[in-house]
């Protein structure tokens with residue numbers, strides 16, 4: 001069972017570009033074009049499958065929003081911050 005992080009633990013792990021709202025962390029990013037945004041989504045999808053942890057993804061033309069929370073645990077866990085770091089590495 002993955003442990004839920006306290007608010008202060010979560011804030012301490014928050015990466016630049018990400019914000020926390022309750023039990024969710026999110027990052028918005030604007031790519032150069034719609035096809036580039038879709039390619040970015042595909043890179044994130046590969047990472048998510050490998051990690052068996054999946055972000056909610058909002059696609060609006062070339063702006064993407066990634067939201068992470070560990071639904072099964074009902075809060076933020078290390079899995080969210082690990083995947084956030086991986087997402088950053090492919091954007």
Ligand SMILES: C[C@H](O)[C@H](O)[C@H]1CNC2=NC(N)=NC(=O)C2=N1
Nearest residue numbers: 052053054055069070071072073
């Ligand atoms: C069995 C499998 O580990 C779970 O269904 C995973 C899949 N991806 C997931 N992704 C996210 N964001 N939260 C989860 O709780 C979750 N659970």
